[in-house]
Amino acid sequence: MTASKTAGTGERPHFGWLSIGLYGLGSISNSVKSSGLATFLMIFYNQVMGLPASLVGFGIGFALIVDAFIDPAVGQLSDNTRSRWGRRHPFMYAAAAPVAICFFLIWNPPTGLEHMQLFAYMMACLLTIRLFDTFFELPSSALMPELVEGYDRRTVVVAVRVLMSTLGSMGMTVFAYQVAMREQPGGGGGVLAKDGYLSYSIAGALVILTTILVSSVATHRFIPWLRQAGAKSAARTDHLKQVLEVLRNRAFLTIMGSGALVYLVAGITQGLAIYISLFFWELTQAQLAGLAATTAAASLTGVIIAPQLTKRIGKKEAALIGYFVGAMGELTPFILRLLGLAPDNGDPALFSLLAAGRFVNFVSWSVTGICISAMIADVVEDNAVRTGRRSEGFLFAADSLFKKIASAGGPALAGLVLSAAHFPIGARKGEVSPEVLQTLITLYLPMLVAIYTVSMSIMAFYNINRHSHAANLEALREA
Numbered sequence: 001m002t003a004s005k006t007a008g009t010g011e012r013p014h015f016g017w018l019s020i021g022l023y024g025l026g027s028i029s030n031s032v033k034s035s036g037l038a039t040f041l042m043i044f045y046n047q048v049m050g051l052p053a054s055l056v057g058f059g060i061g062f063a064l065i066v067d068a069f070i071d072p073a074v075g076q077l078s079d080n081t082r083s084r085w086g087r088r089h090p091f092m093y094a095a096a097a098p099v100a101i102c103f104f105l106i107w108n109p110p111t112g113l114e115h116m117q118l119f120a121y122m123m124a125c126l127l128t129i130r131l132f133d134t135f136f137e138l139p140s141s142a143l144m145p146e147l148v149e150g151y152d153r154r155t156v157v158v159a160v161r162v163l164m165s166t167l168g169s170m171g172m173t174v175f176a177y178q179v180a181m182r183e184q185p186g187g188g189g190g191v192l193a194k195d196g197y198l199s200y201s202i203a204g205a206l207v208i209l210t211t212i213l214v215s216s217v218a219t220h221r222f223i224p225w226l227r228q229a230g231a232k233s234a235a236r237t238d239h240l241k242q243v244l245e246v247l248r249n250r251a252f253l254t255i256m257g258s259g260a261l262v263y264l265v266a267g268i269t270q271g272l273a274i275y276i277s278l279f280f281w282e283l284t285q286a287q288l289a290g291l292a293a294t295t296a297a298a299s300l301t302g303v304i305i306a307p308q309l310t311k312r313i314g315k316k317e318a319a320l321i322g323y324f325v326g327a328m329g330e331l332t333p334f335i336l337r338l339l340g341l342a343p344d345n346g347d348p349a350l351f352s353l354l355a356a357g358r359f360v361n362f363v364s365w366s367v368t369g370i371c372i373s374a375m376i377a378d379v380v381e382d383n384a385v386r387t388g389r390r391s392e393g394f395l396f397a398a399d400s401l402f403k404k405i406a407s408a409g410g411p412a413l414a415g416l417v418l419s420a421a422h423f424p425i426g427a428r429k430g431e432v433s434p435e436v437l438q439t440l441i442t443l444y445l446p447m448l449v450a451i452y453t454v455s456m457s458i459m460a461f462y463n464i465n466r467h468s469h470a471a472n473l474e475a476l477r478e479a
Contacts (some may be wrong), residue, residue, distance in 0.1 A: 012225040015147050019218065023147065024160040026092075026140050026215025028168030029208045033103060033133055035169040036204055037126075038270035040176070040191065042414065044107065045122055048194050050425055051115060057271065057415020059123050061408040064267075067130035068404035071138060078139045086223040088139035092216040095136035100209035102128045107201035136212050143219060145380045155310050158373040159303040162366060166299035170292045172207065176200050177289040190285055191274065192428075249386065252379045254462040259372050260406035261455035262323075265448060267410010269330075272417065272444060279432045280441065281354065282345040290351070291358050298359045302366025315371040315378075316462045322367035323459070327452045329360030334445055378464050381472040417443045 013019070041060065045051045074091070081087050106125035109118060148157050180203065181196030183189050189196060277283045277291075302322075309318040333353050336342040343349040421439040424432065464472075 013221050015222070019147075020157055020160050021164075022218030023140075023143070023215055024157070024164040025211050025218070026136070027161040027165040028211040029099065029215075030133060030137050031165035031169040032172050032204050032207050032211075033099065033129060035173060036103070036176075036200075037106075037129075038267075039173065039274055040197075040200075041106075041126075042271050042411065043191060043274050044197065045118070046418075047192055047425060047427065048197075049109065049118060051119060051122075052425075053418035053423065054415045055115075055119060056122075057411045057413070057418075059119060059126065060271075060411035060415075063123065063126040063130055064404045064408035064411070066127060067134060068402075068408065070131060071134055071404065074134050074138050075142070078142060085220070088143055089216060089220060089223060091135045091139045092212065095132045095134075096209050096212040096216075098132040099129055099136065099212070100205040102132070103208055104201045104205040107197040136216075140215065143222075145377045147219070147222065154377050155307045155315070155370060155374045158370045158377070159306050161373075162370050163300060163303045166296050166303075166366070168207065168211070170296035170299075172200075172204055173292040174289045175203060177285040177292070181285070183285045191278075249379065249383050251375075251382055251462055251464045254458055254460075255372060255375050255379065256402045258455045258459035258462075259376075260402045261451050261458070262368070262372070263403040264406040264410050265451050265455075267406075267408070268413050268417075268444070268447060269410075271411045271414025272440070275418065275423065276440070276444075278429055279427060280437050281350065282429055283351065283354075287351050291355060294355045294358045295362050298362035299366040301359075302363045302370065305363065306367045306370040309367060310371060310374070314465050315375050316459065316465070319368045319371035319375070320456060320459055322364040322371065323452070323456050324364075326361045326364030326368060327448070329357045329362075329364060331445065331448065333357045334441065338441075375462060375464065378469050378472075381469065381476055382464055385472045385475045413447070 037060070042053065042056050045056045046053045078087055078091055081090065083090050085093075102125045106122065106129065109121050113121060144154065144157060148154055176191070176196075180198075180200035181189065181191050181193070274288075277288055283291075306318065309321075313321075333342060336353070342353060417440060420443060421436050423436055423440065
């Protein structure tokens with residue numbers, strides 16, 4: 001093994017429910033950043049600031065690709081760093097302030113900028129946010145296989161992180177719709193007005209800063225019992241060899257391929273969701289806040305279901321069931337509208353239909369997301385048995401690399417769909433032509449169905465189960 005234990009003495013602190021909760025709190029920072037950028041960045045820079053949708057989508061996608069290639073370097077550096085704070089914590093602490101500051105800045109561009117100047121400003125903020133978010137998120141995720149080893153216990157820890165992430169995302173989204181960017185009775189305000197983004201950005205920056213620091217401090221006491229990089233490990237430069245080793249691991253390849261397509265779907269959906277909600281379904285922002293609350297309730301349900309389901313049928317099987325049911329929950333309202341069976345816009349029954357579809361979708365996707373994260377953690381030991389090397393940071397970074405490359409296509413495709421549909425800048429609810437909206441949906445739905453089908457087919461080849469995981473742990477103990 002290339003990572004050695006530190007000289008921790010005495011009994012290792014118990015990683016109990018309080019520790020799990022505080023560790024999971026760190027996922028809120030990423031969810032606030034990710035949900036904010038995914039939900040509002042396109043509509044803010046396109047509809048509020050006036051940049052073409054294709055240019056905004058290209059910029060978001062380009063930033064993700066740059067971020068993707070940074071991930072393996074950060075993961076490798078994190079695996080091989082020697083310090084009195086261990087391998088992970090120096091990066092986690094260093095991330096807090098830059099992410100928070102740039103999250104504030106991206107929503108408050110200077111006035112009077114030309115299009116390309118505004119685009120350059122957006123890109124500078126976006127690249128900085130993604131760089132330093134990687135400094136926290138990758139090392140924090142890589143801690144998990146060391147903090148807990150049990151097959152089922154890992155699912156519980158991931159479930160808590162997903163729950164925290166969902167609550168953070170939901171809280172900030174409801175705050176945006178109902179407080180910071182609340183629609184005014186006379187028709188002003190809302191997400192299409194610039195003023196509300198100031199208070200939203202301040203609140204988001206404070207939440208990001210606080211949760212990163214709390215999560216980092218809460219896991220600090222485990223440092224003496226975590227693996228420390230050895231001198232030989234710190235000097236390694238054979239990154240290509242490690243990449244090839246990882247790419248020969250069937251379990252990693254399948255979960256990486258399927259997970260990358262999940263991220264591609266998410267990127268497309270998040271880029272278009274607010275356009276579809278406001279202009280296709282013509283929902284109010286109060287209803288959008290209601291859907292955000294539905295999302296949180298659904299994800300909580302998924303958090304409860306996932307550990308029980310994986311105990312009964314295994315992680316891969318639970319993930320596949322969640323994937324299929326979630327896809328049906330997302331697609332059903334659109335299918336009913338195309339068949340002329342959905343309620344009309346403005347009918348309260350329409351919101352009920354969308355809320356039901358959202359609930360089914362996010363219960364199922366929560367189960368699938370929890371299982372995928374836990375499956376990646378199980379690959380750590382599988383790869384260590386095959387290669388003799390513990391490389392948690394590198395594996396999580398490699399997984400993140402391929403997911404971000406795939407997800408970079410999401411915003412880019414969303415921008416191209418908006419451009420192909422000739423979606424107008426400065427649009428108002430109820431004033432976009434039916435032909436534009438029909439084109440938007442006609443381009444959107446077939447992409448989702450195709451990606452869902454391929455992703456589920458790939459996931460079926462994942463080959464680590466409870467018994468092989470236990471065998472891997474036993475082999476590592478003997479080694």
